[in-house]
Amino acid sequence: MKIAVLGTGAGARCHAAKLKELGHQVTVGTRDPEATLARTEPDMMGTPPFADFLAGHPDLALTTFADAAAAGELVINGIDGANAVRTLTAIPSGALAGKVLIDYAVPFIYNPDVPHPWPTPWGTMPRLSPVDTDSLGEQIQRALPDTKVVKAFVTQEQETVVNPAEFGGGDHTMFVAGDHEDAKTAVAELLRSYGWSDILDLGSLHAARGMEMHSHLHTAIGLALGGSHRFGIKIVRT
Template sequence: MQVLVIGTGNMGAGFVKQLAAAGHQVAVAGRDRAKAHALARQHGANAVALEGSAQEREVVFLATPYEEAVAALRSVGDLSGKIVIDISNPLTPDYMGLTLGHSTSAGEEIARAVPEAEVVKGFNTVFAQVLAEGAEFGAGQKVTVFLASDSDRAKQTAKSLAESMGFATLDAGGLRNARYLEPLAGLNIFLGYGAGLGTGIAPTWIHQR
């Protein structure tokens, strides 16, 4: 699949690594073009730095902080018909709280800002370390990616991409349920940093048999 990753930080680098390894054609965009080129070069023929717009890319992974998300999306051109996977969480500066909640979410606000795109909330509960190291945990357990969107097409595409990278997926309903997924990510961040469990953790849902 033709994919664009916006962001060259730890999460962006993790997506480029895993998507390229899964055989997808990945373009990388970031504020620092030299860094985008360097990141692409690390992953062989399946990864390139973005030249021009996102026109030929079917899916956009938005791997930026929430406060930079809309500007980053608008910087890559026309998003009409594009599927945007939003991984952001609206965090306070100390990462221990959320700046949005109850009546809206980062995912919904991004969707309002780019109504021409189909937005999926996903991967926001996955730490960069987990993404970089791969989806397999101990005892064969896979990390779960929760997906929320008002577009079935977008959600199924995000599911296919996540599973191609080795993740398990769980349908989390419509995009308004990003209001639940973002606090879940906040709890995960607290457990990782505030409670000292480290970043090799991830939430999942267990089904009773």
């Protein structure tokens, strides 16, 4: 399958490398390919320059967001949450019309000025916007009415999304939500190719609100475990 990965951060790189390993034709999208390749310093998360990653994966194609979206039959959104809607709506509508777009972005606002800050080892915990009565996934769907948006991958580090068997034999749960049943079926098929066996459909895209808010619980669990352990959530059914 032809798959577009929008973004060049650590998570996007996980998907690009795994998809290529699985035999897909992968195109990575960025705002300015020349500028992306010219960077020599790590990004704000400490991720090495993309040129270093591309040197180890020379068979990946890097192009603009618009060209990548046009090339993909399925699109994965790895654009940071603060810029996702603006960036996606700048892509010509025909490039995304009718396609499945998997959104795993979290609408974080970093270094927030809030009345009751949550201190973490890396500074104040980002706040979410939108939150509670809306979600980034829903905003993207409203902005792209002809695209089939599925919220997925967001409740887990992307390193684990592409390799659930790295701990616990892969026996943990991945969630999906969206308003298009055929799109969720396509995402479930991709997840099974990654190695997921327990995939729980949460229903409509409204559930993206809870999935995005889970990021704070995920952080709290990670800190409680010492910050160096991979972990997953398992839904135990009666």
